[in-house]
Amino acid sequence: MPVPIKSTLGILGDNLRKRHSALPLGRRKVTAWTRGLGIPRGGKTVLYTGQMWQMVPAINAMSRQLAKYEHSRMGFLFGFARSMNKLVNLTPLLARTSAREREEYDRRLRNIARLLKAAGVEFGYLYENDLYAGGLAHDEGLDRGFVAHAERVSENLRRAGVERVITVDPHTTNMLRSVYPKVVPGFSIAVKSYLEVLAERDFARRRSVDRTATIHDSCVYARYEGVVDQPRKLLAGAGVRLSEPELSGTLTFCCGGPLETLFPGKSAEIATRRIEQLGSVNRQVVTACPLCLANLSRVAPPETEVRDISDYLAEAYCPTEAPA
Amino acid sequence: MKVDPDFLTALNLGGGFDARMCMNCGTCTALCPLGVELLPRKLFRYALLGDRDRVLGQTETIFSCLLCRMCESNCPAGVHIAENVxxxxxxxxxxxxxxxxx
Structure with missing residues (x-):
């Protein structure tokens, strides 16, 4: 018996409507990554995370929970969970995360902020107003809730006086750049991924990473947003020698996301096929999306290492980070 | 097959469904990472014909689609497959x- 689609999507929709996120995290978890970076509040240009990196540990935990019920007769419990969740935010209970895992994903946001600083980009951050962009609700066809949420996010950006947004993941990039203008009248904020911003800059590396790797393109970056050359240019500049898998660029093969939110087993099958394709080219795999990183890492054999592109770029372009 | 003449109209309330250009060539099916034979070629045919029951019988398949656009990027008829799903x-x-x- 599959995970009950209706109850799971109901929880997602309820969370978005009542708590403004697919998996409401709380302010501390959303902004913990900024500690010690001295990023100013607000501004005309802001780094917008859409909470995606911060949410991945919770998505992983939720996916592990769902996997337990995917083929059990206990799916009816999701109906109870939805009723309870309407009253109390169950995310901290259903999706328990460890400090270590949160730190691992927060580190990538710090990498990105440090890279932008190293490239001389001036930006602020909205802190508690860095709202989730609603990608999962859009993908799952929860249109009414999604549009209401998009209007909320748009109004939030307008009130903060934001004119340009630098995004950190493909899904938020796609929502803000390609979907919001269709559903929010007058939405005209300029949106670029940090990879696009960095690729436009001419800034020198501090050291060569001097490694070989293979690259996994995110479906959303490559096929929805046309971001294919930028990661390659940046990696080459960092000293990474890339080998391309057979399915790459606009022909990339999916990592299995965002299927992990409804069908963790099917998602893992797709991810396993992809990691085998990538591993046959090189045991070092570079991703550029938090969901790709999570899905491929989950199924990677011990000899295959999956790392985010920002790890390589920060190593090459940023000064060494002082220990916390 | 039971045809519901209003199904396509109801489906398209928001204006997002259009599979009329599909010529049933099967490129989408051949490329689908899920390897689901039904998705999206036959599914769209059922929808166009108004076969509501057969479409709804595939709810799990519909929610399994990855929206990865591998099919759409290679569709010779330019069907917006992901938006249809x-x-x-x-x-x-x-x-x-x-x-x-x-």
Whole structure:
């Protein structure tokens, strides 16, 4: 018996409507990554995370929970969970995360902020107003809730006086750049991924990473947003020698996301096929999306290492980070 | 096959479903990472014919689609496959899952 689609999507929709996120995290978890970076509040240009990196540990935990019920007769419990969740935010209970895992994903946001600083980009951050962009609700066809949420996010950006947004993941990039203008009248904020911003800059590396790797393109970056050359240019500049898998660029093969939110087993099958394709080219795999990183890492054999592109770029372009 | 003449109109309330250009060549099916034979070629044919029951019988398949656009990027007829699948989800959420408020 599959995970009950209706109850799971109901929880997602309820969370978005009542708590403004697919998996409401709380302010501390959303902004913990900024500690010690001295990023100013607000501004005309802001780094917008859409909470995606911060949410991945919770998505992983939720996916592990769902996997337990995917083929059990206990799916009816999701109906109870939805009723309870309407009253109390169950995310901290259903999706328990460890400090270590949160730190691992927060580190990538710090990498990105440090890279932008190293490239001389001036930006602020909205802190508690860095709202989730609603990608999962859009993908799952929860249109009414999604549009209401998009209007909320748009109004939030307008009130903060934001004119340009630098995004950190493909899904938020796609929502803000390609979907919001269709559903929010007058939405005209300029949106670029940090990879696009960095690729436009001419800034020198501090050291060569001097490694070989293979690259996994995110479906959303490559096929929805046309971001294919930028990661390659940046990696080459960092000293990474890339080998391309057979399915790459606009022909990339999916990592299995965002299927992990409804069908963790099917998602893992797709991810396993992809990691085998990538591993046959090189045991070092570079991703550029938090969901790709999570899905491929989950199924990677011990000899295959999956790392985010920002790890390589920060190593090459940023000064060494002082220990916390 | 039971045909519901109003199905396509109801499905397309938001204007997102259009598979009329599909010529049933099967490129999408051949490329689908899920390897689901039904998705999206036959599914769209059922929708165009108004076979509501057969479409709704594939709810799990519809929600399994990765929206990865491997099929869409290679569709010789230029069908917006991912948006069509998303529209089917919206219809099911509204009419079957009673998640209208969501």
């Amino acid at each position: 998303r529209t089917l989800r919206t219809y099911i959420n509204r009419e079957i899952h009673a998640l209208a408020e969501a």
